[in-house]
Amino acid sequence: MSRSVLITGAGSGIGAACARRLASQGWQVTLVGRRQAALEQVALATDGLVLAGDAADSATWPGFIAQVRERFGGLDAVIACAGGHGLGRAGDIDDAAWREALRSNLDSAFHTARACLPLLRERRGSLVLLGSIASLAAGPEVCGYTTAKHALVGLTRSLARDYGPDGVRVNCVCPGWVRTPMADQEMQALMSHYQEDLEAAYQRVSADVPLRRAASSDEIAAVCQFLVGNDASIVTGAVITADGGATVVDVPTLAYTRLASQP
Template structure:
């Protein structure tokens, strides 16, 4: 990755911030995109790079981001479309505003990022990674907007890979399961309150049936991103790489037999 320029959305915290740290150690030049300037500046203090504060789901913001990237680096070798958000509630509990917010945070942000950065990626024959989820493969309870948007991300991945592969651009998705990030820590709070347990016990509860029996570290997902951006993945495009500790391979209807 030495000397390559990589753009990361949602770069101020969680997986995005750890991706930035990993790629900086490998010698990459970074473009850090996010809505909150202070976290981005904190990451940039450790990794260097260009901070661009704005909304990844805004074509207006991309209209000012791209010239800044061209001026600073000339092009892009890689993009990690990591920005995302929630989409809680069943369909009947999801208002118009909730639905639109879920699509904007999880799908529109990836589409606008891809559309804006593709000319630069074509120029460099670069690679694009979309951050999906195992919610792109199966449905959890009461997360209609999130599940739908993440499923759509796989369709977007395949469409982009099909259309831009002939121009040398590779496009892949990553489907993590639970990852220990501040967002996931917050999602553990209801379990902690309900069962009177600490954070470690809550994570143990949600990964009890996961073959590896633990959540991922953000550094592990960053390593997958780095691989997909690198020449080591030069023949891989249109794929969704599952990084979930094995949770998506579990045959749920047979779980009861393991408790006999």
Template sequence: MSFRNKIIVITGAGTGIGQACARRLAAEGARLVLIGRRAAMLEAVAAETGGLALAGDAASSDDWQRMLVSILQHYGAIDGLVACAGGMGQGDILQTDDAQWQQAMAANLGTAFASARACLPALKQRRGSIVLLASIASLAAGPGVCGYTTAKHGLLGLMRSLARDVGPDGVRVNAVCPGWVRTPMADEEMQPLMAHYGDSLDQAYQRVTADVPLRRPAEAHEIASICRFLLSDEAAILTGASIVADGGASIVDVPTLAFTRI
């Protein structure tokens, strides 16, 4: 159990990839801190994994001051941070008002920034590791998601800045860039396709991955396995890296797709 007694903080831990990370790391002996805004969901994951559930906004410095006190009182240290908290930023630039823009920045970039800043002093003491959950939206732009795309691009800049600055302290910082992953948030994103085409949920996922080389979305536990690797000593030389986990979606040469229809 390579994570036995390691203290790992996970934001966005109540659902999706964060929940899957909690399950995977708990199975390997980690002692978990589970952070999210929805207390009931966190408590359910805590009951399953034995983690410490702390309800709060990962983008809030005030909340982090309170949560950090609880973490250090309970465990006394932090060995790793997995920043999974995020959300959508729907709409093109003309459809995005100031409040929506700020919400997208806070949910997708502010959460990672505030979490890393709060945990870094403790991580330096243990020469720990940070994993940021980015997206293939960190590498390319989908339609009508201006806030989300911009924030996810910024997340890679944050990862690189952190990796450069804290590397001399022995802290590693990496990012994972998933494509479609079957999570409750992605299920919601399938709803317009289901309504328009009359698809089932499975059919909608098949539609959005029709041109992905592996022809399927990821499962949350598959992304959790990558996060687990990046946190582990097996990745001791990896820092400043962006691991793309998209079934091959980002390698597809879009202008040649017409030839596959022949």
């Protein structure tokens, strides 16, 4: 029997890469996202079931789950990639921006998990939540994003603790910079300020990362593929960093690294 996976945020970036990778391995793919046209493009390459709607809206899920059950009979895995921004310092964010940061990054994962858990319990399936290195550390002026991504780690651990006895595994993947359309957009400020191209901007944000580069979407999809597969059968409640080594850097010692590199 073919395995079935549902992916949110599947229209582009990491979500689309997960869909393509798993479909190539014989998985039946359900594609969830807000942009119908983008999902349909991914569906052409994956023969996926397109479900256009907002993963953060609980009202969308009963209909989605009914369609998944009718088409595929159930779910073996869920990869929750839907997310968004959350810019600004705490003192500068208005109520609407704060709620949207939590909604797009945390509520989307919670409603996805809650709706899909009955199907995952039936097949002793696996759930992967897409966090970020912002789940572990704080960048400048991204209070909403950082708070929501930190909360995803707590959600991961709570789900793993509560549903492990049912055979459901839950893990969180925390990428660093990944070359996606959203990250490309974030590079625009650097490109404009330094009058440089996209490649130079990515090199700039990766200058102190041990591997000296951003990840590709497919590299993160490969981590997700491992976590939903049988080879990760004992892995649950884990927070897997996939950041090129960014979070192992001792920031106060960077001055010595730069000193050593000078003639």
